[in-house]
Structures are given as structure tokens and as C-alpha cells.
Amino acid sequence: MLVLEKNQISAEIEDLAGYYGGNRTALLPLLQFIQKKYNHISDFAQQEIARVLDIHPVEVYAVISFYSFLHSEPKGRNIVRLCRTIVCDMAGKEKVEKAVERELGIKFGETTHDGRITLEFTNCLGMCDQGPAMIVNERVYTKLDPEKACKILSEVK
Amino acid sequence: MEKNKSRVPISQQPYQIDPKKGNGEIGGTVTVEINGKPVQVPFGTTILDACREANVYVPTLCHHPDLFMGGHCRLCLVEVEGFRTLQASCAFPITNPLKINTTTNDVRKARRHVMDLLLSEHHGDCYACVRNNNCELQTLAKEMGVDTFNFGHTKESRFEIDNSSFSLLRDMDKCILCRRCVRTCIDLQEVGVLEAIGKGYDTHISTFMEKPLADVICINCGQCINRCPTGALRANDPSDEIWKAIEDPTKHVVIQTAPSPRAGIGEEFGLEAGTSLTGNLNTALRRIGFNKVFDTNFTADLTIMEEGTELLTRLKKALVDKDKEVALPQFTSCSPGWVKYIEHFYPEYLDHLSSAKSPQQMFGTIIKTFYAEEAGIDPANIVSVALMPCSAKKFECNRPEMNSSGYKDVDYGLTTRELAMMIKESGIYLPDEEKSHFDDPFGEASGAGLIFGATGGVMEAALRTAYELITGRQVPFENLRIEATRGFEGIKQASVKLEGCVPDWSFLEGVDLKFIVAHGTANAKKVMEMLKAGELKDVHFVEIMACPGGCLGGGGMPIPTTTEIRKKRAQAIYAEDESLPVRKSHENPFIDVFYKKFIPEGPCSHKSHKLLHTHYTKRGKYIV
Numbered sequence: 001m002l003v004l005e006k007n008q009i010s011a012e013i014e015d016l017a018g019y020y021g022g023n024r025t026a027l028l029p030l031l032q033f034i035q036k037k038y039n040h041i042s043d044f045a046q047q048e049i050a051r052v053l054d055i056h057p058v059e060v061y062a063v064i065s066f067y068s069f070l071h072s073e074p075k076g077r078n079i080v081r082l083c084r085t086i087v088c089d090m091a092g093k094e095k096v097e098k099a100v101e102r103e104l105g106i107k108f109g110e111t112t113h114d115g116r117i118t119l120e121f122t123n124c125l126g127m128c129d130q131g132p133a134m135i136v137n138e139r140v141y142t143k144l145d146p147e148k149a150c151k152i153l154s155e156v157k
Numbered sequence: 158m159e160k161n162k163s164r165v166p167i168s169q170q171p172y173q174i175d176p177k178k179g180n181g182e183i184g185g186t187v188t189v190e191i192n193g194k195p196v197q198v199p200f201g202t203t204i205l206d207a208c209r210e211a212n213v214y215v216p217t218l219c220h221h222p223d224l225f226m227g228g229h230c231r232l233c234l235v236e237v238e239g240f241r242t243l244q245a246s247c248a249f250p251i252t253n254p255l256k257i258n259t260t261t262n263d264v265r266k267a268r269r270h271v272m273d274l275l276l277s278e279h280h281g282d283c284y285a286c287v288r289n290n291n292c293e294l295q296t297l298a299k300e301m302g303v304d305t306f307n308f309g310h311t312k313e314s315r316f317e318i319d320n321s322s323f324s325l326l327r328d329m330d331k332c333i334l335c336r337r338c339v340r341t342c343i344d345l346q347e348v349g350v351l352e353a354i355g356k357g358y359d360t361h362i363s364t365f366m367e368k369p370l371a372d373v374i375c376i377n378c379g380q381c382i383n384r385c386p387t388g389a390l391r392a393n394d395p396s397d398e399i400w401k402a403i404e405d406p407t408k409h410v411v412i413q414t415a416p417s418p419r420a421g422i423g424e425e426f427g428l429e430a431g432t433s434l435t436g437n438l439n440t441a442l443r444r445i446g447f448n449k450v451f452d453t454n455f456t457a458d459l460t461i462m463e464e465g466t467e468l469l470t471r472l473k474k475a476l477v478d479k480d481k482e483v484a485l486p487q488f489t490s491c492s493p494g495w496v497k498y499i500e501h502f503y504p505e506y507l508d509h510l511s512s513a514k515s516p517q518q519m520f521g522t523i524i525k526t527f528y529a530e531e532a533g534i535d536p537a538n539i540v541s542v543a544l545m546p547c548s549a550k551k552f553e554c555n556r557p558e559m560n561s562s563g564y565k566d567v568d569y570g571l572t573t574r575e576l577a578m579m580i581k582e583s584g585i586y587l588p589d590e591e592k593s594h595f596d597d598p599f600g601e602a603s604g605a606g607l608i609f610g611a612t613g614g615v616m617e618a619a620l621r622t623a624y625e626l627i628t629g630r631q632v633p634f635e636n637l638r639i640e641a642t643r644g645f646e647g648i649k650q651a652s653v654k655l656e657g658c659v660p661d662w663s664f665l666e667g668v669d670l671k672f673i674v675a676h677g678t679a680n681a682k683k684v685m686e687m688l689k690a691g692e693l694k695d696v697h698f699v700e701i702m703a704c705p706g707g708c709l710g711g712g713g714m715p716i717p718t719t720t721e722i723r724k725k726r727a728q729a730i731y732a733e734d735e736s737l738p739v740r741k742s743h744e745n746p747f748i749d750v751f752y753k754k755f756i757p758e759g760p761c762s763h764k765s766h767k768l769l770h771t772h773y774t775k776r777g778k779y780i781v
């Protein structure tokens with residue numbers, strides 16, 4: 001990482017920590033901000049957050065590892081999460097899964113070569129009455145079938 | 158543990174209100190009924206503590222008296238009347254009169270289920286485990302009556318052993334996620350290496366970004382080993398290499414023994430804590446094949462001479478030459494955990510650290526230079542082992558700069574537990590051995606070197622010598638007991654007034670020699686923050702030990718280690734000190750001989766700097 005980039009991240013974290021009060025309760029908003037802006041929370045950013053909030057880096061990492069929507073390694077620009085819980089499974093999740101995999105040429109858990117999409121499974125989205133359901137970034141799509149799912153993915157930038 | 162002064166979230170701190178003074182005050186105490194027997198306890202006491210007060214046994218696993226509330230393992234479940242579910246007694250503060258039952262059928266079954274679930278994911282073979290027969294999980298499994306694994310017993314290993322560190326091994330297959338190590342590392346020591354990573358079934362204890370232990374900021378203090386209930390964390394055991402050296406007739410194997418292991422090793426043989434076995438250990442060590450047994454206290458005395466001279470030099474520079482650059486207060490450098498802590502967390506203050514090596518490394522150098530010369534042995538054939546209460550000493554002897562003798566100064570650092578194992582392996586029952594003395598040329602050392610093992614000991618030893626050198630009189634305390642440095646308070650601050658100084662040190666006349674003694678790196682952090690804030694300007698000398706209680710609570714000492722046990726070990730050390738004829742470092746007769754023979758220019762001279770002093774690395778706390 002370039003020094004300039006590092007300085008920018010440090011400055012951003014310090015500003016935001018000041019806004020949220022500068023103690024450990026500011027951890028989650030800080031992590032969400034970095035995640036949104038940089039698509040992942042690098043080890044440098046984690047240590048900067050730890051320094052600013054006066055906690056240990058490993059505590060920051062533990063929080064990141066706990067939440068599925070935070071990650072420490074870069075992933076695709078868009079993350080597609082397909083519900084794998086039993087109701088969606090019975091409603092035809094497997095067909096959607098196969099179709100999406102064929103369409104993008106990758107398996108679940110992988111990222112496309114251009115870094116556009118990462119495929120992941122998720123547990124229950126609470127859309128059991130409208131399954132199969134998937135979530136693209138922060139938007140939920142329900143009552144999927146293979147064609148609909150592929151169309152949605154083709155529209156993702 | 159101290160309340161409200163830690164950075165731990167309030168939710169994890171014990172919820173306790175100090176009982177009001179005077180009888181009959183409302184809200185001061187609560188009366189609960191435990192198994193039908195009424196007990197009066199202070200408001201906010203946990204059910205577990207109330208049970209212990211009432212002499213009612215409750216099994217615990219994740220609970221540890223040194224640590225904050227856990228509530229992870231659920232083995233301490235009890236029935237509380239009016240609650241639908243069983244309650245974890247270690248995490249239930251009593252705030253109103255309760256009826257508690259600890260022996261119902263539900264409790265028994267639930268505890269057994271909890272145990273079965275813990276065992277279902279515990280992968281390992283008890284016979285081949287370093288903690289066999291001293292394992293809390295094993296003991297509790299027997300207690301719960303585990304005769305079959307109701308939920309299975311995993312056969313496959315999920316984790317690789319992390320053996321990257323010189324000091325510690327992590328075998329996460331044996332981990333039961335009690336998080337004692339996490340609480341130790343984050344709250345007790347404030348180093349922050351370990352945390353629970355992931356969630357659900359994937360939860361495991363790991364480091365920052367799952368890096369190997371050698372690559373993260375670990376000070377190797379080994380406090381996590383002492384608190385691990387299973388064999389998941391253990392010290393890196395060099396005994397195989399040592400056996401090999403002992404069997405090799407061309408090798409001259411010498412061992413130096415530190416005071417704390419001698420006060421603690423009895424516990425490994427089933428003796429009461431605080432039984433000193435110095436003499437017996439000497440015989441046993443010779444019997445298992447060590448050629449010479451030396452006393453680390455000799456170099457502890459030497460440390461006092463070197464570190465004391467360094468302090469006086471600094472004081473002279475500050476007071477006489479009015480040099481503003483002099484780094485005062487001076488910090489002790491005997492504890493390798495503390496040295497690594499300051500290298501990582503406060504590298505800008507490294508010049509405050511005494512440049513004198515720790516007693517272990519001084520002895521290592523002397524054995525391969527002075528002793529090799531005296532005895533006419535090629536230092537290449539000497540294998541130097543150090544019996545230490547410490548896992549960080551294993552890292553210290555592997556530091557690349559520790560080779561001033563031209564060879565690796567100390568070849569192996571051995572902990573108390575590992576040596577006890579070696580002695581048992583040889584078929585020796587240590588307490589039955591005859592007592593014998595240490596080997597010449599170093600002989601017996603002074604009591605001042607001995608008390609290095611307890612927190613405040615280095616300070617006390619230094620004061621005994623410095624005061625006498627400066628004023629020509631003995632320290633003005635009864636029987637040389639400097640009580641201000643003793644005891645287990647986190648940070649102790651005191652001072653000694655220097656009056657009637659001898660001509661050489663007249664510039665110190667009337668100076669109030671101020672000192673601070675701290676133990677545990679959480680307290681070290683507080684001291685460093687005080688230094689940063691400029692509050693230590695008039696303090697001259699600071700002793701810091703990385704482990705709570707000093708060396709006698711070290712990461713290589715017998716398990717378990719609790720406040721009570723630490724107190725008993727300290728008593729053993731202080732009692733042994735009072736039984737010795739020589740109790741001041743400068744009065745150790747061999748110190749004089751040694752300087753005359755080997756370093757005629759005296760302490761802190763060029764040769765002594767070359768051999769007995771070291772330099773430190775600015776490590777910083779950024780993990781790459």
C-alpha cells in the first residue's frame with residue numbers, strides 16, 4: 001500500500017473516530033465505513049482502528065471475522081449471497097445455484113476474474129414465504145428462478 | 158482483580174457493590190439459601206462465590222480467580238428457584254434473596270451433557286499429552302462420571318500445531334474455547350495476541366489475521382499457558398535436545414537454576430506450594446547427568462553490580478553534570494517479557510531500559526568465557542541450559558545478539574514443568590534426594606540474588622547494595638526487610654532518603670531516592686503512560702516484571718498458579734533469603750574475585766559492556 005493511501009486511511013479513521021466519541025463503541029461504524037469505501041478492511045486499516053480506539057488489533061479482527069458483511073480480504077465489487085436455508089432449498093435454490101454458476105463460470109465461494117461478482121451462500125434472509133431469495137450487495141431479490149437470477153446478475157455493474 | 162480500572166467492557170466486569178459499613182444497613186448484604194442453608198453475602202456476589210463461602214462445591218472450568226467473568230463453559234450450572242432455565246453460577250450476581258440448589262437431577266444431567274459436548278470436539282490423546290494428570294478437563298470428566306462419549310469424540314484433527322514461536326506451542330485441537338487465554342492476554346497482560354475468531358462451529362482461538370505466533374506481537378510471557386485448562390497451549394519443550402546433549406560424552410552440559418523454579422518445583426511432586434527444594438534439586442540434576450550445577454543468583458548479584466553502577470552513573474550525569482539528556486528513571490531489564498513489551502509498545506523509551514543483560518544471559522556469557530577458561534574446556538563443547546520460571550527466556554536465549562561469548566550464550570531455556578518431567582522420567586522422586594551445594598567456582602550466592610524471584614526483589618536487592626555503597630551504612634530496615642517493595646499490589650511507589658553519604662557519593666546527599674515496582678504488563682502499561690504524561694520526572698529507578706507476582710508467577714511455573722500459590726512461593730523465597738549468611742550482592746565473596754580475575758576494570762567498563770550488556774531492537778507494534 002502506498003504511503004499516501006495509508007495516510008488517507010489513517011486520517012479518515014481518526015476523523016470518524018472523533019465523530020463517534022473515540023472509544024470502542026465506535027468500532028462497528030468505523031468498520032462499516034471502511035468496508036463500504038474500500039470493499040474490504042485491510043490489515044493496515046484494522047491496526048489503525050485499533051490504535052485510534054486503544055484496543056488490540058486482534059479484537060478488531062475478531063469482530064470482522066464474526067460478521068459476514070465485513071471481510072479482511074478483498075472480494076468482488078458486488079457480493080451475491082444466495083439463501084441456502086431449508087425453505088429456499090425446497091423452493092428451488094439448487095436450480096438457481098446451477099444457473100448462476102454456469103452464467104458466471106465460477107463456483108460459489110469464488111470471484112469472477114474481472115472482480116465484478118463474488119458468489120456466496122447465506123443463511124436465512126427471512127424471506128421464506130418468497131423463496132428462493134438472494135441478496136445482491138444490500139438489496140434483496142425474491143421468488144427467483146434461473147432466468148430471473150441470471151438477468152439480475154447481468155445488470156450488476 | 159481490580160475493579161473498574163481496566164479497559165474491559167463494563168458488561169464483563171464483576172458487578173459488585175462494596176458492602177456498606179456497619180451492621181443492619183439496608184442493601185449491604187443479601188441472604189440467600191444454598192441447598193436449604195442460609196448464607197449472608199455482600200450484594201452483587203456471584204452465586205459461585207456465595208457457594209464457595211458456604212462450602213458448597215460447584216465445578217468450574219472457564220472461571221479463573223485472576224480473570225474477569227467468563228460464563229463460557231456452562232459447567233457451573235445451578236438451579237435458581239423462579240428461573241425457567243439453569244443459571245451459570247459464575248456469571249450470576251446476587252441482588253435479591255434467592256433459593257439456590259446445586260445438586261438436583263437437572264443440574265447433574267445438564268453438567269454431564271455440557272461435558273459430553275466439550276469432549277465431542279476435544280481432539281487429543283490423554284497419554285501423549287503434556288497435561289496428563291494435571292488437566293482440568295480430564296479431572297472434571299472423571300468427576301462428571303464420563304464413561305462413554307454420548308455425543309462422540311472427534312477422531313480428526315482440525316488444526317495444525319503452530320510451533321513458529323520459540324516459546325509457545327499452540328495445539329488448537331485440544332482447545333475447548335473457554336477463553337481463559339483470551340482474557341489473560343487482553344485483560345490481565347494487555348498484550349492482545351489471542352481472540353476468538355469466527356462464529357458458531359467455526360469459532361477458534363487465533364491471532365491477528367490468523368498469523369503464526371512468531372509474526373504477531375507476543376511477549377512470550379506464557380501467562381496463557383498457566384491458565385489453559387487443557388494442553389492446548391504449552392511451552393516449546395527442548396528436553397529431547399538436552400537429553401541428547403547429556404548422552405553425548407563429548408559435551409559438557411551445565412545448568413543454571415533460578416530461584417523461582419526451586420521454590421515451585423515441589424508442587425510438581427505433590428508437595429505443598431512454597432516448599433523450597435534447592436539442595437535436593439542440585440543432587441537430582443547431577444544424577445540425571447548434568448556435569449555442573451550453578452546458581453543463577455550469582456549473576457543476579459552481578460546484575461545488581463552492573464545495573465546499580467549504571468544507575469549511579471546516570472544519577473551522577475543528571476545531578477552533577479546537569480545533563481538533561483540522561484534517561485531517568487532507569488528501568489530494570491531482567492524480565493525478557495517486559496523487554497519485548499517495551500520494544501514493541503514503547504520503543505521510543507528504550508534508552509530508559511538498563512543495558513545490563515538479564516541474569517540468565519550474563520551467566521550464559523560467563524559460562525562460555527570465564528568458566529570455559531578456568532576449567533579448560535572448549536566453549537564449543539559446552540551446552541548451557543538455564544532452568545527458568547519463564548517461557549520468554551526461551552525467546553531471549555534465541556535472540557540473535559545474545560552471542561557475546563562467540564557462541565550461543567545459553568543453548569536452551571528450560572521451564573520448571575519441563576525439568577520436573579525430566580526428573581520424573583529418570584525415576585527420581587525429588588523430595589527424597591539428599592541436599593547438596595552448588596558447584597564451584599561460583600558457589601553459593603547472596604540472598605539478594607534469591608529474592609529476584611518475587612516482584613520487588615530486584616529493587617530490594619539493589620537498595621540493599623546501593624544504600625550501603627552510598628552511605629556506608631546498612632539499609633535502615635529491620636533484618637534487611639524492605640517492606641515497601643514487597644507484596645502483590647500492582648504498582649508500588651516508595652522512596653529512601655540518602656543521608657550521611659560517603660565522600661565519593663556526596664552529590665547524592667539529601668536526595669530522596671524514589672522508586673516504583675510494578676508487575677504484570679497491564680501495570681507496566683500504566684507506568685509507561687505515567688512516564689509519557691511526565692509524571693515520573695522525579696523517580697529514579699523502576700522495576701518491572703512482565704508476570705503477575707514476578708518470576709514466581711511466571712509462565713514456566715507449575716500449573717495452577719493463583720494468588721494464594723504465588724503468596725506461598727514468595728514466602729518460601731523470602732524465608733530462604735533470611736536463612737542465608739550473605740544477603741547483599743556486593744558482599745558475595747565471589748563477585749569480588751570474579752571482577753578482579755576477569756574484569757579488573759570493574760562494573761560498566763569496556764569489557765563488562767562487551768560481555769554483560771546488550772542492546773535492544775525498536776520493534777514497534779505494527780504487524781506486517
